[in-house]
């Protein structure tokens with residue numbers, strides 16, 4: 001760890017003598033030996049926002065305004081301060097115009113800079129204006145953590161607690177009641193709701209937020225909304241002419257006269273309005289001008305392969321040389337965030353007593369809600385907040401007080417790797433961001449005043465970045481979506497989508513579903529497929545769970561599947577105490593591999609949970625190098641899956657316990673789900689997929705690493721230097737032969 005004496009040593013990516021800020025204006029930056037190059041002061045001014053027409057939205061919104069601190073300041077009452085904050089948001093002056101536009105049109109595309117108040121205010125405006133009638137307003141978010149945190153914010157603005165007037169619904173977590181009128185949902189949850197309510201009859205308004213992200217679920221939702229509009233709304237609907245939807249859902253013919261007409265609002269922070277408007281037959285577009293202050297952007301002179309280290313050094317350079325203001329660092333994922341959090345914390349503790357303190361706040365998808373509040377609370381006097389975030393802070397969440405942005409230029413992206421694999425698989429890869437993301441990230445520094453953005457990549461690298469990202473539907477596996485659509489009597493290939501996936505990718509999903517027994521050989525939905533879709537699980541895990549009752553091991557498979565569906569990993573990796581962690585892990589190790597090891601952990605945790613206090617439980621998890629957050633989340637997931645089991649008349653209490661044959665029953669059930677994730681040992685010690693041609697190795701994190709067993713199943717493949725199988729169990733070869741469609745491959 002660097003010591004305080006080495007403070008100046010951390011600055012070697014900029015000038016030796018002066019921090020980069022002194023390099024502005026541009027001319028000087030080029031002349032001097034500065035690694036950072038100031039590219040523009042005005043880069044982030046909105047370039048082409050068209051002002052809202054007749055009502056003159058944001059007349060006074062040009063140029064910087066008086067700085068408004070948006071987190072609850074000390075002062076009058078909290079309620080009063082929230083009220084004031086709402087009034088100061090850029091969208092406030094356009095409130096009436098926005099409401100009128102939505103009232104007059106079935107579909108409205110609303111574009112506004114991040115932080116202008118779209119997500120938090122528009123639903124409240126619509127509710128206050130009575131536009132929701134007797135129905136609810138849904139606002140979709142691509143990320144769970146955004147949906148829950150926005151719901152709490154809006155609930156406070158409405159002076160209620162979350163779950164009453166304002167609620168949320170995300171996978172495995174819900175806070176709603178019969179009073180709920182504004183509901184923040186993940187796009188995936190709303191697609192799921194279509195299964196039970198194909199007309200989305202409970203909703204009067206559906207706001208598709210962060211539409212520019214073009215997640216798979218957002219695209220499916222947009223396609224469904226387009227057909228739904230024709231069903232639910234009057235024949236004069238503007239959509240009617242423009243929409244030539246091909247999807248022919250059974251439910252749509254049953255349009256109910258009594259239903260409220262549906263209003264659809266598409267919201268986005270980027271200026272890609274045209275595509276959405278065109279998709280909805282020329283829908284109206286409203287632009288809300290934000291209040292962006294100039295942001296000075298610096299690029300590094302050379303590329304920074306160790307971006308975590310570069311971010312570390314840049315942060316302390318800012319902290320020691322620059323005036324107050326919080327720092328937001330964009331990193332690709334949780335691991336980098338946790339590692340940087342530790343280094344910054346350690347280093348900050350060694351700063352001289354008179355230096356201002358550092359408050360490190362991580363922000364990523366799996367962060368529990370209880371830890372999110374710190375991010376939004378005002379920075380204590382004499383401290384500098386350092387927020388370490390994934391691209392969640394790019395547009396979906398606005399954190400007040402940020403003056404400096406450090407952009408590593410990296411993000412994680414799910415991508416389907418079909419190359420040299422017969423079956424293809426999704427993998428999460430760290431990759432370069434797009435220009436559009438880079439501009440959004442920089443913009444976060446200029447919300448409340450002049451800001452600074454430090455890009456840890458060169459200007460040439462920026463120019464070489466793609467402009468925008470490819471929609472998820474073109475790069476991810478479609479198995480679960482195809483299944484859900486089949487339950488709605490829709491075929492993905494016939495759906496009117498903004499972008500159509502490749503045939504091979506649809507074919508892969510269909511093969512996977514046939515192998516899982518969700519579709520029959522004629523590709524029709526089977527009763528098993530319908531049951532699988534009822535579980536909020538990935539199809540392979542749903543299949544494993546549904547295989548369990550016949551084998552008498554529902555309770556055990558439920559426990560395993562719940563842990564596998566949790567958003568964080570079960571084991572804590574400790575670089576500092578590697579041996580102790582390995583010793584602890586050995587206590588739970590099951591000879592057959594990782595799935596039964598998970599079961600051992602769950603059972604041990606249950607014993608501890610029954611006997612110990614909360615603190616005792618935490619202590620036990622720490623000593624055992626287990627992630628309590630994962631275990632607690634799994635308990636919650638299991639409770640919800642038990643409810644679904646009950647609705648499906650499956651007795652979740654049935655278990656094999658420690659009986660003879662318990663192990664093989666559980667593994668047999670897992671094989672049914674992981675049919676595509678099976679591999680045989682090769683003479684050279686590697687493994688080859690049964691269903692594809694991929695050669696793989698067992699991941700170092702697996703309890704079976706280095707073991708040579710005849711056949712394995714695995715949870716997922718990860719691609720780093722090799723293709724690795726993670727979450728591995730050894731199985732007898734004949735288990736694979738028991739899966740009907742795999743029989744011939746085992747011969």
Ligand code: CDP
Nearest residue numbers: 070114115116117118119120121153398400
């Ligand atoms: O959706 P958009 O990016 O246009 O803005 P928003 O999410 O509605 O945020 C409006 C304002 O609310 C921002 O200034 C945020 O700082 C503030 N906000 C907050 O203080 N705490 C939250 N949990 C969410 C938003």
Ligand code: MG
Nearest residue numbers: 118119395396
């Ligand atoms: Mg928003």
